[in-house]
Amino acid sequence: MAGLQALRDATAKLDQLLSQKPGRAAQTKSANEVQKLTKTILTGLQQDDRVFDGATEDAVQQISGVLAKVIAPVLMDVDQDDSEENDDYDDDEEASGTTKAFRNVIQRCLTVSPTAVPALALLAKKAPPKFIGGNEDIILTLAAFTELFQPWVPSTEICEQATQLLLDLLAANNTTREQFIVDTILQRYLRKLFSKSKPASITASGRKAEYVDPAAGRGEGIPDDSNETKPWKFSDFRAIALARWAVTQADDNLISKHWPLFIPVLLTLADDSTTRVRYQGLKILTIFLQKFPNKTLHDTGLSKVFEDAVFPTLSFLPSLTSEADSIQLLVPAFEALRCLASKQLLPPTTSGTSSTTENTPTNSQQIKLLDKLLREGIFSAYLHSKDHIRIVQVLCEQIISILNQMGIYAVKHLKDLIPILSSILSDPFAPAAPETLLSAIKALQAVLTNCWPRIPESPWQDEIIQAAMLCWLNANEHTFPPTKNSPSPKAAIKQELRTTVKYLDAILMAENIHLSELVKPLIAKEPSLSELFAPSTLQVTTKKSGVSTTKQTPEPEQNPDLRPRTQQAGHDNP
DSSP, X not given: OHHHHHHHHHHHHHHHHHTOOOOSTXXXXXXXXXXXXXXXXXXXXXXXXXXXXXOXXXXXXXXXXXXXXHHSOBOOGGGOOGGGTTOSOOTTTTTTTOOHHHHHXXXXXXXXXXXXXHHHHHHHHHSOHHHHHTOHHHHHHXXXXXXXXXXXXXXXXXXXXXXXXXXXXXXXXXXXXXXXXXXXXXXXXXXXXXXTSOOTTBOTTSSBXXXXXXXXXXXXXXXXXXXXXXXXXXXXXXXXXXXXXXXXXXXXXXXXXXXHHHHHHHHHHHTOSSHHHHHHHHHXXXXXXXXXXXXXXXXXXXXXXXXXXXXXXXXXXTTTSOHHHHHHHHHHHHHHHHHHHHTTOOOOOOSSSOSOOSOSTTOHHHHHHHHHIIIIIIIHHHHHHTTOHHHHHHHHHHHHHHHHHHGGGGGGXXXXXXXXXXXXXXXXXXXXXXHHHHHHHHHHHXXXXXXXXXXXXXXXXXXXXXXXXXXXXXXXXXXXXXOSSOSOHHHHHHHHHHXXXXXXXXXXXXXXXXXXXXXXXXXXXXXXXXXXXXXXXXXXXXXXXXXXXXXXXXXXXXOGGGSOOOOOTTOXXX
8 A cells, every 4th residue: 555655645745736826936846846746646557556456435536636636727826926916917918818827727738638647547447437437527627638629638649538538437427428518517517607707688597688787697896807707717717618518519409408508608608808718609609509499599589699699799800809819700700690590490381381481591580690791790891901801801701601691682782792892803902912812703703603693784794894804914913922722823813713704604695695795895905805705615504593504614513612503493583
């Protein structure tokens, strides 16, 4: 038992060290001592296979508890120094939500976990697993290490080891995945951490609140953004990771039964003021919405709650928000809202004699939300940030996704879409940002494939021709350096412009309008345009609700996003 006592002594020293605030001067020395003691424990476990023969449950829990504590992404005294006591955020860090203490916690986890996780796994083999699995804090910490992209997970090996150990401990305690998610994570762990920061827009049961009380979520006199109200943000960094783990691991049936337990956490994260937290909250919310029953979303009124929680993120734009933070937040916010729009479709109706069902893209609530997303998301953001080319690129990419979701019902937005995309394509400085320019060209292709019935003989027909022509001429005059996505940006831009013209040609030919005749005067003035407006290789046929095209290259089956969309049968002219 001498070996066991030595392990317990080392564990006691390690536990004491974690509870001491070393001060700035001793920070490095303290971290080295933590690592040294952890290695001592691992070495002791490796050297004596009989060290736990007859060991008490108390001894096993002491060692396993401290090993889990040392790798836990939780703020401890050892991670702080005296200069940080009253300064949670530096000025430069306030928006991103990355504090000095947070970075210290991450560094501790990255340094110690390659030793402590194998030690825990070895301990679980030498001692009865039920001695370890009875400690919920150990299981929660292991769950936080089961996703490789978490900042405190050092390697795939440690991630896999933690995942297997978690499964073994749950099995040893006869705990199902559903029990662990619902009882341990949601009810006993997350509910307590989020109890003082619950959004006012929902009730305690997770349903939409009819009367909103902004102070209802926290105690009187407690600051809104502090460790008292948000321990999950300022001290226990496992919380967000475990919320994501619970949503990811939950199946549709679990979420349909226990959705009220998820709602307060999801809304709190998606509405937080810091970029790091809000970004993760939006990503988790999108995963949750994909599994959330459409009918429940409709019946509970939560669709409007989610919409109101996410839409403000679309206004996080320069100059109040840095360009980098804005881009980081815009993408998941648009994804969450597009997912929410897709959930507006209700199951087919079974009553009545009509063959029409509600499960179609004509669902008014879906189109209404997508309309709002274009007007208040895309168009408003473009007007405020059109000088920020990276944000413009994000907006163009989102236009493609939104239009493909709306189909023909996007025609009402042509008056805004065409001028925006035309201004990007015709800008003489646009070739300086080839990735943004390519996104704008592909967005124009999405306009053509979804809104084609309103293009022929409209003002947009000539504006599209003019934009493509100016973009082509500007590209010819520009020298493009290689980008990370394209070794030859000029070739890619010219190819996409030719594709755009081919689609326009196909659309016009369906109305017996010959693009070649329209562009003859342009080619006469600028012969280099003949390559852009070369004779089309499209074979055109007319269908009831669309224009079907067959191209020589690329084949439509290989590039389905560039085909005119025909999903709106019977609704050619809304």
